[in-house]
Amino acid sequence: MHDESELNKQYQEKTPQSAKWHKRAKKLFPAEGATHFARVLRPHRPYIKKADGVKKWDLDGNEYIDYVLGHGALLLGHNHPDIVKAVQEQVSKGVLYGENHPLEVEWAELIQEMMPIAERMLFCACGNEANMMAVRLARVITGRKKILRLEKHYHGWADELASPAEPGVGQDNVVVIPQNDLEKLERELAKEEYALLLTEAGGAFLGGRTPIDPDYVRKIPALTQKYGTLWLLDEVVSGFRTAPGGWQSIIGVQPDLTTLGKCIGGGLNVGVLVGRADIFEPLNPGGNFSRQVMQGGTWNANPLTASAGIAAGKLLKTGEPQRKAAEAADLLRKEGNLILKQKGISGAFYGDSSIAFLYLGPVDYDLTDSLRSPVKDLAKLTSPEKATIYNRLLLHLLQRGVANLIGSIFILSNLHTDVHIHKTMQAFSDSLEGMLKEGSLKNNR
Ligand SMILES: Cc1ncc(COP(=O)(O)O)c(C=O)c1O
Structure with missing residues (x-):
C-alpha cells in the first residue's frame, strides 16, 4: 500500500x-x-x-x-478583448429579443463563409441539441428510423446520442460499431435501414482521444450515398478549432450535415446544425412534407451569444x-x-x-x-x-x-x-x- x-x-x-x-x-x-x-x-x-x-x-x-x-x-x-467588448455592448442593448435580428444573419453568414457545406443552418442552445435535431431531420428525410454510430464517439447525452451502456438510455433504434472498420460499416449501411450515420471529427472524444483513420473517413460519403443514409460529421469540438473550415477542410470531405458548437460561440453557449439545403426542407412551413418539423428553443441565436460568436468568428476566420x-x-x-x-x-x-x-x-x-x-x-x-x-x-x-x-x-x-x-x-x-x-x-x- x-x-x-x-x-x-x-x-x-x-x-x-x-x-x-x-x-x-x-x-x-x-x-x-x-x-x-x-x-x-x-x-x-x-x-x-x-x-x-x-x-x-x-x-x-x-x-x-x-x-x-x-x-x-x-x-x-x-476574456478575449474583442469578445468582451462585443458582449458588453450587446448587454446594454438587450440579451434576448425573442425576435429576428441582424446579428443572427451576420453570424450565420460568417459560418457559411468558413464552412461551404453550410447552405442552411439551425442555431440551438448547445451541441447536444444540434445533434438531436439532425437525428429528427434525417428520419423525416429518409423515412427510416435507425441511427448508426461509432464506438466511444461522443455526441451529447440525449437518448440516441448517449453511450448505450448507460442505464435509462433508450436506444432501440441505435446501432454502434467500431470505428476504422470499413467492411463492418458497409455491411450495416447495406441493410438500407439507417437514417443517419454519426461520426466525430478527428476521432472519439474531444476530436481524437481515440484517433480515427482519415482514409476511413474519406470513404464514408461514397458508402452513405450508395445506401441512402445521411452522414453527419460532428465538429462541435473541431469546428473552427482545427481550421477555419473545420476538420472536414483538412481531410477534404463534405458531409451532408455537420454540427458546430463550443469555439463558435466565443465562450457563450451554442450549437449549430449546418448542411445541405434540401435536408432542412422539413422545417419550411410551405414545404412538401406532410408533417412539418418545428424548431423551438428560447435561446436560439440569442443576440448576446451572436455578438460573441461574430467577434470570435472574425478572429477564427484568419486561421x-x-x-x-x-x-x-x-x-x-x-x-x-x-x-x-x-x-x-x-x-x-x-x-x-x-x-x-x-x-x-x-x-x-x-x-x-x-x-x-x-x-x-x-x-x-x-x-x-x-x-x-x-x-x-x-x-x-x-x-x-x-x-x-x-x-x-x-x-x-x-x-x-x-x-x-x-x-x-x-x-x-x-x-x-x-x-x-x-x-x-x-x-x-
Ligand atoms: C463531439 C461533441 N459533440 C457534441 C457535444 C455536445 O455539445 P454540448 O456540450 O454543447 O451539448 C460535445 C461536448 O463535449 C462534443 O464533444
Whole structure:
C-alpha cells in the first residue's frame, strides 16, 4: 500500500475555501457535488472565482494555467478583448429579443463563409441539441428510423446520442460499431435501414482521444450515398478549432450535415446544425412534407451569444489562432514525451491538433514527437482502469498550478506561450516524481 494521504492533506490545506463550497455543493449536485461528469474529483476540483487569458484563480487565490478552457470552447482563451467588448455592448442593448435580428444573419453568414457545406443552418442552445435535431431531420428525410454510430464517439447525452451502456438510455433504434472498420460499416449501411450515420471529427472524444483513420473517413460519403443514409460529421469540438473550415477542410470531405458548437460561440453557449439545403426542407412551413418539423428553443441565436460568436468568428476566420494553438500543443507533446522518456515511464503524449492527450502505459511506438496514436490497440487509450491514475495525476497537477481535463487531456489556446508550456511541463515532471515516490505510478527502472 502506498501512502497518498500527504498530497490530499496538502491540497486540502491549499484550498480551504474550495473545500467549504464543495461541502455545500455535495448537498445539491448528485455527482459528488459536480455539475458535469468531467468535473468530478476527490476531494474536489478548485472553486474558481476569476479567469483571464490562459489562467484562472480559485477562491483561495491559487493560480492555475488552464487546459480545460471551457471544455474546449475557449480557443481564444478567457476574456478575449474583442469578445468582451462585443458582449458588453450587446448587454446594454438587450440579451434576448425573442425576435429576428441582424446579428443572427451576420453570424450565420460568417459560418457559411468558413464552412461551404453550410447552405442552411439551425442555431440551438448547445451541441447536444444540434445533434438531436439532425437525428429528427434525417428520419423525416429518409423515412427510416435507425441511427448508426461509432464506438466511444461522443455526441451529447440525449437518448440516441448517449453511450448505450448507460442505464435509462433508450436506444432501440441505435446501432454502434467500431470505428476504422470499413467492411463492418458497409455491411450495416447495406441493410438500407439507417437514417443517419454519426461520426466525430478527428476521432472519439474531444476530436481524437481515440484517433480515427482519415482514409476511413474519406470513404464514408461514397458508402452513405450508395445506401441512402445521411452522414453527419460532428465538429462541435473541431469546428473552427482545427481550421477555419473545420476538420472536414483538412481531410477534404463534405458531409451532408455537420454540427458546430463550443469555439463558435466565443465562450457563450451554442450549437449549430449546418448542411445541405434540401435536408432542412422539413422545417419550411410551405414545404412538401406532410408533417412539418418545428424548431423551438428560447435561446436560439440569442443576440448576446451572436455578438460573441461574430467577434470570435472574425478572429477564427484568419486561421491564425488555430495555428498558434496547434504549435503550443506540439511543444507540450514534445516536452511531455521527453520527460516520460527521461523518467523511464511508459506512456506518450499524442494528438495532431490543439488538444494534447496523455496515455500512460506501454506504447507500441517510441515517441519523442507527436503521433496520432502511440498504441496499435486503440481501446487501450481509454481503458477505464486507468482513470484512477489520471485522477491522481490531476490532483498532483492542481497542487502545482495546472488544471486540465480528467488528468489526461490538455486543451490549448492561442495564448499558451512557451513560458506557460515550460511551467506546465515542470509541474508535470514534479507530479510524476511525486507519484513515483508515493507509489501511485511505476517506472521501468
Ligand atoms: C463531439 C461533441 N459533440 C457534441 C457535444 C455536445 O455539445 P454540448 O456540450 O454543447 O451539448 C460535445 C461536448 O463535449 C462534443 O464533444
